Amino acid sequence: MLLRRAFMKDNFLTLGIETSCDDTAIAVMRGGRDILCSLVSGQAEDHAAFGGVVPEIASRRHQETIIPLLRKAMRETCVTPRDINLIAVTAGPGLMGSLLVGVMTAKALSQGWGVPLLGINHMEGHLYAPILAHPSLEPPFLCLIVSGGHTEIVFAREGRNYTLLGETRDDAAGEAYDKAAKLMGLGYPGGPLIEKMARSGDPDAFAFPVGMKGTKSVEFSFSGMKTALRTTADKIITGGGELPVADICASYQRAITEALLSKLSLAAEMTGARRIAASGGVAANTALRDGLREIGEARGWEIFIPPKDFCTDNAAMIAAAGYAAYADGERSDLSLSPDPAWSVWGKETT
Ligand code: KG4
Numbered sequence: 012m013l014l015r016r017a018f019m020k021d022n023f024l025t026l027g028i029e030t031s032c033d034d035t036a037i038a039v040m041r042g043g044r045d046i047l048c049s050l051v052s053g054q055a056e057d058h059a060a061f062g063g064v065v066p067e068i069a070s071r072r073h074q075e076t077i078i079p080l081l082r083k084a085m086r087e088t089c090v091t092p093r094d095i096n097l098i099a100v101t102a103g104p105g106l107m108g109s110l111l112v113g114v115m116t117a118k119a120l121s122q123g124w125g126v127p128l129l130g131i132n133h134m135e136g137h138l139y140a141p142i143l144a145h146p147s148l149e150p151p152f153l154c155l156i157v158s159g160g161h162t163e164i165v166f167a168r169e170g171r172n173y174t175l176l177g178e179t180r181d182d183a184a185g186e187a188y189d190k191a192a193k194l195m196g197l198g199y200p201g202g203p204l205i206e207k208m209a210r211s212g213d214p215d216a217f218a219f220p221v222g223m224k225g226t227k228s229v230e231f232s233f234s235g236m237k238t239a240l241r242t243t244a245d246k247i248i249t250g251g252g253e254l255p256v257a258d259i260c261a262s263y264q265r266a267i268t269e270a271l272l273s274k275l276s277l278a279a280e281m282t283g284a285r286r287i288a289a290s291g292g293v294a295a296n297t298a299l300r301d302g303l304r305e306i307g308e309a310r311g312w313e314i315f316i317p318p319k320d321f322c323t324d325n326a327a328m329i330a331a332a333g334y335a336a337y338a339d340g341e342r343s344d345l346s347l348s349p350d351p352a353w354s355v356w357g358k359e360t361t
């Protein structure tokens with residue numbers, strides 16, 4: 012691996028492409044960390060009326076956006092196709108129609124420009140977000156990856172060798188936020204809207220159940236929390252009352268944050284890890300970020316949380332994972348196809 016890396020020049024340019032869900036993203040990175048540009052074109056307003064991502068709409072928007080965004084990135088960085096050494100594209104997991112737009116575009120560019128192509132796992136991309144933001148972060152470390160589709164705790168042991176310690180049994184944390192926001196008619200995506208409302212609410216007002224609390228396994232469950240919210244809201248509304256939205260949001264956010272932090276503590280105990288990272292859209296949540304820093308201080312952990320823009324979907328993290336994978340000798344060819352259920356984690360065997 013070191014030998015191969017020596018052959019990758021400092022000015023090695025990676026073009027990152029990300030279209031796994033509802034964000035079209037393009038990044039240009041020099042070497043393993045120097046981000047020349049990272050552009051994200053979101054579609055939240057297209058999906059807001061539905062309270063969640065509509066796959067057909069998402070793929071159509073990617074299709075319209077991807078080439079203009081690519082042109083913009085190349086204009087902004089003054090990079091020409093001849094300068095690019097690698098095209099790294101998200102090939103899964105994600106929505107099939109969305110992934111297809113990114114992968115087919117990357118394949119066409121690779122063929123047309125004569126540039127190597129590499130399919131990257133979106134979750135490994137999320138794991139590279141804290142690495143990109145914190146040059147001192149090296150394995151072994153734990154990473155909490157919390158997004159709209161996943162809630163996982165991964166142990167990065169060494170190099171690109173990962174173990175999945177546990178995940179959610181049902182909804183992802185971001186999904187729990189999105190569904191709650193839909194239920195209260197707040198809009199989409201739910202996480203930032205609930206976070207905003209929670210600022211003026213009382214987190215002690217409601218006791219939402221924290222799934223899998225007290226169990227000795229690194230597993231999450233958010234579906235009970237969502238059902239409890241529905242029952243609570245129904246009771247208040249049928250009783251003729253007005254929904255105390257801010258109090259509900261603050262209490263709900265506290266319950267989700269408690270679930271995430273308690274299982275992270277358990278995973279740290281199990282592995283002895285002292286370096287703890289977080290990534291994924293929900294890691295943009297201030298209550299989670301503050302809670303993580305507090306618990307880190309109390310337990311002597313080093314905490315690595317990327318800036319909010321790198322927590323949510325972006326192509327810089329895909330370029331960074333692509334650079335590392337390419338240095339490890341990985342290559343894709345034109346047979347690359349999207350895999351909506353692709354997992355790169357090894358399972359915990361102990
Ligand atoms: O990683 P991401 O951008 O896309 C996926 O791969 O899913 O994560 C999106 C998820 C959404 O469910 C959204 O509600 C949640 O992240 N999210 C947040 C916040 N910002 C985004 N959840 C809580 N607080 C936030 N500030």
Ligand code: ZN
Nearest residue numbers: 137158291324
């Ligand atoms: Zn994501």
